[in-house]
Amino acid sequence: MDVHPRILTEIWDVPDAHKIEVAEAHGRYTAAAKALKMTPKDIVDEVFQSGLRGRGGAGFPTGRKWQFVPPPERRGGKPVYLLCNADESEPGTFKDRFCMWNDPHQLVEGMIISSFALGVRHAYIYLRGEFKYVQDRLDVAIQEAYAKGYLGTNIFGSGYDLDLYTHLGAGAYICGEETALISSLEGVKGQPRLKPPFPAVKGVWDAPTIVNNVETIAVVPWVINNGGAAYKAIGTEKSPGTKLFSCSGHINKPGVYEVPLGYPMMDLLNNECGGVRGGRKLKAIIPGGSSVPVMTVEEVEQANMDYESINAVAGSYLGSGGFIVMDETTDMVEALTNLLRFYAHESCGQCTPCREGCGWMFKILERLCAGEADHEDLDTLKDLADNIHSRTICFFGASAAMPVQSFLQKFGDEFTAKIDAARRIELPPGVSVAK
């Protein structure tokens, strides 16, 4: 039984929903037709009223971000660009590829409406390198939209022109960070830049640029068709709407689920995910992708899936909605080591605390797993994490530090026990050591 409103997943079960005639039969492009009769300002206002918050991780209000684009007289003759962030490299997050694969026309329509609202002539969808197969499907959808006159010149007879391009990255996690994504699109090394200036003021080719996540843009047609107030009525006051959660780990039904924000975390685990696999006990959940602090069972039992509740209950974040479930058999030291292997590999290397710190943290964790660490190593590990957070150009440093800090704080006993177990001398039966 489906009791939740389905905004993003509405036609995912429909056969051939990626083809334009099927998508149109289910209402795709009606919102674009409506929007192009509105004024750009009215569209921005509607999105602002909806309370929609960016789904890429930070949860920044989309309407507010759009309002940051300077007026034409303060753009120095530069155009405005819209970049859709389809890099999706955060471990545990796989919702955007489902959006693009199952309903590519929803994203194309969202790009048309958002571009019109922002006064964009050329818009881009930047996909991670591994998404070649998704790019192919998206490119077909874009060609279908051109053929129907929904892209190109004089769209819907409105006089508005838009060209939409897909661009494939080379598979680096850091290119999901918006300023690194901008650099990569420009054709230079995909490394983050200091902010400010923020992309809305100075982005790709130094022009005002709005970067939004796939899920964020895919919601826009629904907001236009149903109104910002209808969207705001779903979810909670501060976290409106529905959200896609990528659910993985020790659960019976891994997959992408759409639920209203504010949905109890235990309900997501038990109803949508079918509970913990094999009837085992729950040990921990990472609620928002690998970068956010881990949560204990006690915290999970109290929290709801929205930006405020997860933070208030557990000091963690909703992030990108990567819901990673760990059962009682999980070795938390090995789990953290696995995460840090990723961060040590993906640091772009610009900032010393991140470049060196991630590598050192990973090496200590490897020693812990091999039974070669001592208690002082735990202090060093914590010290390293504390000294990376907030001392780097981009948020990657914090993203690597927060798992370490939270695993040590909430599951520190397991780290200590691992060291003690490795140091215990096993003596043959009957042999004892005289004191």
Ligand SMILES: Cc1cc2nc3c(=O)[nH]c(=O)nc-3n(C[C@H](O)[C@H](O)[C@H](O)COP(=O)(O)O)c2cc1C
């Ligand atoms: C290391 C790092 C990786 C990121 N990866 C992604 C990503 O893969 N997809 C994404 O949409 N946002 C990612 N972000 C967030 C983007 O920088 C940016 O905030 C987001 O695309 C804005 O879109 P939104 O306002 O719609 O959320 C990442 C941020 C950091 C620091």
Ligand code: SF4
């Ligand atoms: S924090 Fe890490 S990933 Fe971000 S710019 Fe610095 S070195 Fe690169």
